[in-house]
Ligand SMILES: Nc1ccn([C@@H]2O[C@H](COP(=O)(O)OP(=O)(O)OP(=O)(O)O)[C@@H](O)[C@H]2O)c(=O)n1
């Protein structure tokens with residue numbers, strides 16, 4: 001009997017242009033170990049058997065995604081992304097809601113090194129807590145505040161106690177996330193991840209310890225680091 005079973009879908013925002021990488025192609029189409037970054041990220045979220053569908057938000061002018069070969073036991077659907085990350089996420093989450101999914105696992109296309117154990121931990125936590133859960137890492141370095149945005153001189157040090165770096169996946173009740181993003185508006189620059197939309201609408205998502213290897217390919221050189229981690233994970 002399938003009654004009362006919580007249905008889980010993944011949403012992968014992949015409609016960005018990767019401006020900080022300064023490449024000719026968006027970073028989700030870089031090839032690492034024979035696959036694109038996007039294919040690695042899809043395979044990573046598909047590794048948890050609870051994920052029953054994957055919605056990928058792609059740019060409307062994307063000509064490459066159709067040629068990809070996704071390693072996923074569950075169906076993979078494409079949706080039209082938007083001008084902001086939040087718009088792309090909302091497009092995917094709304095599609096998952098329309099298909100009856102109760103919980104969404106949002107994971108950046110640009111994070112191809114996600115490991116099964118951290119995925120399991122954040123889904124477990126996100127399904128249990130009403131305000132959801134995200135992978136994150138405690139800040140380990142001494143933090144400096146620059147004197148102004150335009151200078152490289154230090155004003156002071158900032159206490160790092162209680163500070164965490166947000167990673168993905170981020171896991172929420174589908175309706176809660178759709179309502180938060182819709183209420184705030186997807187152009188709202190304060191929404192830098194899904195948890196911030198929940199926080200701004202009064203929620204307190206859980207912090208679940210992620211892995212240092214779960215990097216986001218953001219700046220030149222990150223792709224080499226990701227390749228090293230993927231090779232390391234393949235040997236384990
Ligand atoms: N309009 C957008 C912007 C971003 N993303 C996705 O959100 C993830 C994380 O965003 P980020 O690293 O900022 O990617 P880009 O926006 O592509 O990079 P940049 O900010 O350097 O241009 C990426 O998988 C990216 O494809 C998206 O789906 N839609």
Ligand SMILES: C[C@](O)(CO)[C@H](O)COP(=O)(O)O
Pocket residue numbers: 085108165166167168192193194216218
């Ligand atoms: C969601 C995210 O990956 C958490 O670190 C991040 O916010 C993506 O966007 P950013 O532009 O790199 O902050």
